[in-house]
Amino acid sequence: MIKTNLALLQLMDELSAGEHTKSAITLRHLDIKQKLIMQDQTLQNVYIIKSGVIKCFMTEENEKDYILDFLGEGELLGEIEAIRHKTAGCTVEAITPLTVYVLSSTQFRHFLETIPAFNMKVLEQLVNRVMRISEKASRHQLYTLAEILPQLLNTLESQQINFTKQDLSEYLGISVRSLNRMLKDIGHTAI
Amino acid sequence: MIKTNLALLQLMDELSAGEHTKSAITLRHLDIKQKLIMQDQTLQNVYIIKSGVIKCFMTEENEKDYILDFLGEGELLGEIEAIRHKTAGCTVEAITPLTVYVLSSTQFRHFLETIPAFNMKVLEQLVNRVMRISEKASRHQLYTLAEILPQLLNTLESQQINFTKQDLSEYLGISVRSLNRMLKDIGHTAI
DNA sequence: CTGTAAATGGGACAAATGTCCCAAAAATTG
DNA sequence: CAATTTTTGGGACATTTGTCCCATTTACAG
Numbered sequence: 001m002i003k004t005n006l007a008l009l010q011l012m013d014e015l016s017a018g019e020h021t022k023s024a025i026t027l028r029h030l031d032i033k034q035k036l037i038m039q040d041q042t043l044q045n046v047y048i049i050k051s052g053v054i055k056c057f058m059t060e061e062n063e064k065d066y067i068l069d070f071l072g073e074g075e076l077l078g079e080i081e082a083i084r085h086k087t088a089g090c091t092v093e094a095i096t097p098l099t100v101y102v103l104s105s106t107q108f109r110h111f112l113e114t115i116p117a118f119n120m121k122v123l124e125q126l127v128n129r130v131m132r133i134s135e136k137a138s139r140h141q142l143y144t145l146a147e148i149l150p151q152l153l154n155t156l157e158s159q160q161i162n163f164t165k166q167d168l169s170e171y172l173g174i175s176v177r178s179l180n181r182m183l184k185d186i187g188h189t190a191i
Numbered sequence: 192m193i194k195t196n197l198a199l200l201q202l203m204d205e206l207s208a209g210e211h212t213k214s215a216i217t218l219r220h221l222d223i224k225q226k227l228i229m230q231d232q233t234l235q236n237v238y239i240i241k242s243g244v245i246k247c248f249m250t251e252e253n254e255k256d257y258i259l260d261f262l263g264e265g266e267l268l269g270e271i272e273a274i275r276h277k278t279a280g281c282t283v284e285a286i287t288p289l290t291v292y293v294l295s296s297t298q299f300r301h302f303l304e305t306i307p308a309f310n311m312k313v314l315e316q317l318v319n320r321v322m323r324i325s326e327k328a329s330r331h332q333l334y335t336l337a338e339i340l341p342q343l344l345n346t347l348e349s350q351q352i353n354f355t356k357q358d359l360s361e362y363l364g365i366s367v368r369s370l371n372r373m374l375k376d377i378g379h380t381a382i
Numbered sequence: 383c384t385g386t387a388a389a390t391g392g393g394a395c396a397a398a399t400g401t402c403c404c405a406a407a408a409a410t411t412g
Numbered sequence: 413c414a415a416t417t418t419t420t421g422g423g424a425c426a427t428t429t430g431t432c433c434c435a436t437t438t439a440c441a442g
Binding site for chain 1: 315
């Protein structure tokens, strides 16, 4: 459930140590609940998660939130905005203490053009994201909560992070009430 | 509602005329309802729509379909599979007569590596797709049909294609019955 | 440790949506 | 053009999910 991209993380570890590239890369730490990116904001940087987990969500005009994904190590953030030259499409908030590699958008585009391995990793990152979001949307449309929830609970057991019910329900695109109801029906023990 | 990518189309027009590149690009025509890509199939090619419109949908194990998007001129198909080296994630079916540029997956990857403009266009295509799918998923979770449908009908008016109710409802992720009910409530005139 | 805020669990009812079904209209085909 | 299939429209009812609300529990700051 928490997506990672260890190949990209490894590449960033190398670049941040590499002679010609390390000066372009800095680190930043965030506490839990701090926001790395705010929706509609203009971004100057691109981030790659070194450690920790974030939630990436969109807030619609009716003030409701939809959690697109939970992202962990090696996941890329802000690349959409850097490539489209648009403001942020979603808000990114730390749900554990977080460390990210910081790269200016300009530098990011420069890396894309000059480091083939980087370019390839970003392409892979993007296509994986398209797949993941598509599958999530599809699954959510075509299955009932009763079918999806057990799988999700299963996946959750292997993560050691405490998700709030709020987060879980926003991820599932349902109300907390519905989540509770279904959890009770399933006869869950704990989250 | 029908996504296009005229910049990529233009580039393909140029490449298919270019001295060194034209031999790698062929054309293929499909009739309405013919499938260009079948889910779970292994793909050898990447396609760029020259003219016409397709629907791109996923079929879940419960036999239900979810229409991800309707794509028109200049849109890229099969790139996900070419980059991930995986089987097709969705089925692509012509909903109008269709002409596509055909490029082998190998050649596609080669273009990515050797033609910077092509690489950039593909990156842009991918980030746009991530945004579009995300926004669609979010919108669908957070708004009721009554809020979404009028907008969609509005958009539909500007397209001259006849969508079936089936297609529309699969795009919206609802049953045909619900779509009809809502259309009646809204007091629509025609699709 | 205590008070305040946040998160959880669930009752009661309303609203939205699905399922099943059938009849009318439209499109397709031999 | 008649026969058959597909598409459309909608009734009736079941199910799912949301909204509103409140009591209890848990977390957190002073």
